[in-house]
Amino acid sequence: xxxxxxxxxxxxxxxxxxxxxxxxxxxxxxxxxxxxxxxxxxxxxxxxxxxxxxxxxxxxxxxxxxxxxxxxxxxxxxxxxxxxxxxx
Amino acid sequence: xxxxxxxxxxxxxxxxxxxxxxxxxxxxxxxxxxxxxxxxxxxxxxxxxxxxxxxxxxxxxxxxxxxxxxxxxxxxxxxxxxxxxxxx
Amino acid sequence: xxxxxxxxxxxxxxxxxxxxxxxxxxxxxxxxxxxxxxxxxxxxxxxxxxxxxxxxxxxxxxxxxxxxxxxxxxxxxxxxxxxxxxxx
Amino acid sequence: xxxxxxxxxxxxxxxxxxxxxxxxxxxxxxxxxxxxxxxxxxxxxxxxxxxxxxxxxxxxxxxxxxxxxxxxxxxxxxxxxxxxxxxx
Numbered sequence: 001x002x003x004x005x006x007x008x009x010x011x012x013x014x015x016x017x018x019x020x021x022x023x024x025x026x027x028x029x030x031x032x033x034x035x036x037x038x039x040x041x042x043x044x045x046x047x048x049x050x051x052x053x054x055x056x057x058x059x060x061x062x063x064x065x066x067x068x069x070x071x072x073x074x075x076x077x078x079x080x081x082x083x084x085x086x087x088x
Numbered sequence: 089x090x091x092x093x094x095x096x097x098x099x100x101x102x103x104x105x106x107x108x109x110x111x112x113x114x115x116x117x118x119x120x121x122x123x124x125x126x127x128x129x130x131x132x133x134x135x136x137x138x139x140x141x142x143x144x145x146x147x148x149x150x151x152x153x154x155x156x157x158x159x160x161x162x163x164x165x166x167x168x169x170x171x172x173x174x175x176x
Numbered sequence: 177x178x179x180x181x182x183x184x185x186x187x188x189x190x191x192x193x194x195x196x197x198x199x200x201x202x203x204x205x206x207x208x209x210x211x212x213x214x215x216x217x218x219x220x221x222x223x224x225x226x227x228x229x230x231x232x233x234x235x236x237x238x239x240x241x242x243x244x245x246x247x248x249x250x251x252x253x254x255x256x257x258x259x260x261x262x263x264x
Numbered sequence: 265x266x267x268x269x270x271x272x273x274x275x276x277x278x279x280x281x282x283x284x285x286x287x288x289x290x291x292x293x294x295x296x297x298x299x300x301x302x303x304x305x306x307x308x309x310x311x312x313x314x315x316x317x318x319x320x321x322x323x324x325x326x327x328x329x330x331x332x333x334x335x336x337x338x339x340x341x342x343x344x345x346x347x348x349x350x351x352x
Binding site for chain 3 (some may be wrong): 265271272273276277279280283284286287290291293296297299300301303306307308309310311314317318320321325334341345348349352
């Protein structure tokens with residue numbers, strides 16, 4: 001597994017742990033502003049994981065596909081992801 | 089527990105399950121664009137949970153604090169959260 | 177006019193100038209990545225203006241309405257804006 | 265000029281008009297929540313323009329560069345833009 005994927009898994013595992021913590025905070029009736037701040041922190045970890053995944057995807061899969069003259073479909077997929085992310 | 093908190097827990101549990109699935113997708117070397125799309129879906133669930141938490145917080149805690157003339161601190165907290173969310 | 181509104185107008189005037197520049201860049205067939213970066217910069221200025229507007233609105237109008245026991249409607253408006261911003 | 269660029273200019277001109285309107289709203293001391301909603305609408309137009317610019321850039325410049333075996337630099341630029349947009 002490449003370095004970016006390993007880092008993405010670390011971010012995702014941390015995010016998962018945070019979300020478990022947030023669920024517990026809700027069950028324990030903890031203060032909502034603290035809960036909201038934890039949700040924002042978990043969102044940042046997901047963003048980080050997404051950047052890592054997309055960066056290595058573009059650097060490996062997309063560039064390779066291009067070399068084999070199969071780049072068009074990969075490029076269309078990147079456009080789709082980009083549109084989704086901008087519109088969020 | 090109020091309705092919004094119950095719904096937020098449901099969203100968070102679904103997000104947690106998705107993140108477990110995403111980690112497995114990475115370990116199984118699944119296609120990166122599918123992984124990225126799953127991350128975006130998990131982010132939407134966290135956003136939904138955050139809206140639910142903040143809505144009920146403002147409707148209950150903030151309004152109550154205001155009635156007891158202790159609203160100022162709550163209002164400042166809302167401004168802080170709002171700034172964080174806009175800047176993300 | 178209060179300080180935040182004056183600062184917001186400055187940000188908005190700068191954003192307006194940037195957008196005029198971006199339109200000219202497109203008409204002059206300038207490099208698209210530079211154009212995209214300029215659009216992102218203009219978006220940051222709009223975010224900054226929105227924070228300034230909302231901060232002073234909450235600090236002045238909302239708090240004042242609360243003191244006059246007319247806070248509920250203002251609070252509902254803040255929830256609506258917050259939901260729009262989170263879902264973007 | 266291609267269709268996407270023409271549409272982007274239309275969006276940008278509309279955004280510029282909206283921002284002029286927002287500045288006037290501030291000068292006229294109009295209601296802040298209405299101003300904030302107008303800022304959010306202008307942001308949506310900038311997002312739309314950015315999608316149009318990036319879509320045609322990737323479909324034309326990037327694909328062409330790839331065919332001429334000069335794709336690597338273009339791909340790196342796309343990664344940079346993607347990271348900026350995700351982190352916003």
